[in-house]
Amino acid sequence: MSRYVSEDCIPGKGAYVGLAPPGDAGSFQRDCKGYQFWTRADEHGYYSIKNIREGQYNLYAWVPGFIGDYRYDAAINITAGCDSDVGELVYEPPRDGPTLWEIGIPDRSAAEFYVPDPNPNYINKLYVNHPDRFRQYGLWERYAELYPDQDLIYTIGTSDYAKDWFFAQVTRKKDDDTYEGTTWQIKFQLDNVNKSGTFKLRISLATANIAELQIRINDPKADPPLFTTGVIGKDNTILRHGIHGLYWLYSIGIPATLLVQGNNTLFLTQPISNSPLAAFHGLMYDYIRLEGPPSSTSTRGVKPATIAPNTSLD
Structure with missing residues (x-):
């Protein structure tokens, strides 16, 4: 999030986080043929997604209270019995000025x-x-x-x-x-x-x-x-x-x-x-x-979810 709201990163409490077929940010809304697997982050921004069908996905998210869509840049390949940790993710919602x-x-x-x-x-x-x-x-x-x-x-x-x-x-x-x-x-x-x-x-x-x-x-x-x-x-x-x-x-x-x-x-x-x-x-x-018009001071990002997801297929 920009400095106009907070100087520090904010945990993505209640963020909606999901795996859906590869596409642009927000493309999961219009997908009707692939499988999607969603969950919500806890109050600290942590979440896990389990029992996922094998395949290639993008990880998407959006955070109540903030505009815009997040997409993790790298594709995620799910295989039987895998356990993936994508680490800490930071989302910077659109913001130019106060x-x-x-x-x-x-x-x-x-x-x-x-x-x-x-x-x-x-x-x-x-x-x-x-x-x-x-x-x-x-x-x-x-x-x-x-x-x-x-x-x-x-x-x-x-x-x-x-x-x-x-x-x-x-x-x-x-x-x-x-x-x-x-x-x-x-x-x-x-x-x-x-x-x-x-x-x-x-x-x-x-x-x-x-x-x-x-x-x-x-x-x-x-x-x-x-x-x-x-x-x-x-x-x-x-x-x-x-x-x-x-x-x-x-x-x-x-x-x-x-x-x-x-x-x-x-x-x-x-x-x-x-x-x-x-x-x-x-x-x-x-x-x-x-x-308002932006100032010259730099901005920081929002941390929608600190992730230890255990994206496994049991």
Whole structure:
């Protein structure tokens, strides 16, 4: 982890660690033909994986509370009766500068955000006063009821993401039963803006379904936008009453020339709304962070797991 959080390495408490077919960091999410073997690290970052099928794997990990994916560079060959120790591993999550503000918890889920009460006609009593309240039917339609004319506006320092950040950025249903895309705003203040610097916006998504995320700064009509994901996702999480699907992470450089001292606005637009399943075009955010320009001081890494894994096949 960077020095902006801690000068020392931090044990990867609760890290998810697994062996999956070789690929890039995070590729285990899309693998559907190979075998995978996963466990969680203890409070000190130690773990072991046992009873693994013979074959060649990469070791992958991610740590709740930190963005990004880890992959051990060397392939791991598992043979009958083997006992492998990969030693101590260090993960350095993406970080350029100090946190100016953040929204959410980097845990690959949108569960911490505001989940509305269901339509009384569709209440599932199993999920009344239940932690998984997002499993109620039709919650996506509550967005248009809460925001009939104007989209969500979130103000840093005043708003509370547990109350003011709708759990999914969905389309808005109009009176004629058609749908329109939505643009959310994040309002924030900057005390100082060094015009020669670059700020960094980190956005991780918990899921996306035939959606596009466009980013603009201080001009909602800027064409082209500062950044766009293009059309992403086929998770269908919204329709299936889930709270996460595939994980997406984007790091967007913001030239300081686009920002001003004082009040600024970040515009998040999801424009796709013109298909028979327009109600389910949308995305769920996992975590958003704005970092200031980096300083010249070096950074250090996070220790997600100190490993004595005993990756054996019994």
